Amino acid sequence: MAGFHSVAFAVLAGPDRPDGSASRAEERFGWTEARRRPAEDHGIPERMTQDRTLSAAMAAAQAGDAEAYRRLLHDCLPVIAGMARAQGVRPEAVDDVVQDVLLTIHRARATYDPARPFLPWLRAITQRRAIDGMRRAGRRSREIHDPVAYEAETDGGPAPGQGLEARDRARILARAVAGLPEGQRQAVEHLALKERSLDETAQLTGRSKGALKVNLHRALKALRLALGPDSADLGRPKPDPAARERGTHDV
Amino acid sequence: MSERAHTIPHDVLVDSLARGLTPVRPLPAPAFRAFAWCAAALALGLALMPFADLDALRTRMAVPDLRYAALGAVLTAVAAALAAFQTSVPGRSWAWATLPLAPAALWIGASGLGCLRAWVAPGTGAPDLPEASGCLVFLLTVSLPLSLGLVLMLRRACPLRPNLTAALAGLSAAAAAAALLVPFHPHDATATDLALHLVVVGLVIGANSLAGGRLLARG
Structure with missing residues (x-):
């Protein structure tokens, strides 16, 4: 069984072992030479050729050759995108990372040493910009899975039956207001319920502001008495929506 | 950067970068540039040498832990x-x-040993306040130009981890300032002295990571 596993591993891992060494199974079965040759023929030299081309183009770009630079950046596009994807950048964010890397290459072009391979230099920049990109994306809000918070969330909308209650309260209040003397009723309706100013109410009703104030004060006192002892703050004559809300609730 | 980059196609960006290409000279090797900075720091030390008390320096350098700390x-x-x-x-x-x-x-350990010696064999008086504040001012004033020079040199490259690079620059500047302080130090290393140095080193590294990191990232 163990033998099977090591053979399977050798077949799977084969020439891509990071240290380039042969596996035990390869040595035991004498595959080393046979398996290594294709890798040398295709994968590695191809990458080395690509590196040499890019390195030469970068050296030319450092000397000011714009055409070589344009070609270099074009050739780098798929390489950068591949590196970014390998780093774990999500497909929709790859283009952002690619352009960040292009800008960094432009800014860092003096740090490239033509005596060294080009791809490790490019990979270092890409990895860093990919991490930066993922951090930026991580800071943005996104969907999360949290069933407890979902269940514990309070509903900001009206509770069931709230409409009925509100209608009841409005009816009771309307009846109580209707039972007030004429002057007091006008004061409550205009100043408290319709939130008009003293000036407007004075014009509409033809009463003085002082009389309106007195009427409102008396009306509120009467309503408090009429609607029970625990509704002390009903209908304050302030245009304050929170106070108004509280007033109607307490009736 | 990315917001702007997101809206333009790759080809347009590549073309605009290629159009704006100016020839650059590849930077010298990092080791060479580090050597250049060390030479500048050494030059600063040599320029200050006429003000040093060389006899006292010779006496202090005879003590192993002071020598190792330096x-x-x-x-x-x-x-x-x-x-x-x-x-x-x-x-x-x-x-x-x-x-x-x-x-x-080695630096911190040897300085700590010096403190221990002063503690076991008292007699080397602790620095008084004016002396200590003199050291503080010396360390800070020497660290500042050294840090600035280093950060300006580093900006020419492209630190991908600006905070790490800036913290290393701070450590380098603080250590260089401490080394330059040695010929002017009026007393042996003591606990207050070490604490003071550590505070200054921390300050210089912190200031470098804060300011230098931003300077390097923006460059």
Whole structure:
């Protein structure tokens, strides 16, 4: 069984072992030479050729050759995108990372040493910009899975039956207001319920502001008495929506 | 950067970068640039030498822990400068950042030993306030131009981890300032002295990471 596993591993891992060494199974079965040759023929030299081309183009770009630079950046596009994807950048964010890397290459072009391979230099920049990109994306809000918070969330909308209650309260209040003397009723309706100013109410009703104030004060006192002892703050004559809300609730 | 980049196609960006291409000279090797900075720091030390009390220096250098502390400070400055220049170039190993750890251990360890000696064999009086504040001012005033020079040199490269590079630059500048302080130090290392140095080193590294990190990131 163990033998099977090591053979399977050798077949799977084969020439891509990071240290380039042969596996035990390869040595035991004498595959080393046979398996290594294709890798040398295709994968590695191809990458080395690509590196040499890019390195030469970068050296030319450092000397000011714009055409070589344009070609270099074009050739780098798929390489950068591949590196970014390998780093774990999500497909929709790859283009952002690619352009960040292009800008960094432009800014860092003096740090490239033509005596060294080009791809490790490019990979270092890409990895860093990919991490930066993922951090930026991580800071943005996104969907999360949290069933407890979902269940514990309070509903900001009206509770069931709230409409009925509100209608009841409005009816009771309307009846109580209707039972007030004429002057007091006008004061409550205009100043408290319709939130008009003293000036407007004075014009509409033809009463003085002082009389309106007195009427409102008396009306509120009467309503408090009429609607029970625990509704002390009903209908304050302030245009304050929170106070108004509280007033109607307490009736 | 990305918001702007997101809206334009790759080809347009490539073309605009190629159009704006100016010839650049490849930067010298990081080791060479670190050497240049160390030479500048050494020149500063030599310029200050006429004001040093050389006899007292010779006496102090005869004491092993003071000698090792001074050596540790010099080595830390050099190693941290080399590490800062290496990490400012893309593609160089981050392991360079660990280079100053060993000399820093020697520096702090030897200074700590000096404190222990002063504690076991008292008689080397603790520095009084004016002396201590004199050291503080010296360390800060010497650290500032050294840090500035280092950060300006590092900005020419492209540190991919600006905070790490700036912290290394701070360590290098602080260690160099401590090494330059040695010829002017009026007393042996003591606990207050070490604490003071550590505070200043922390301050310089912190200031460098805060300001330098931003300077390097923006460059």
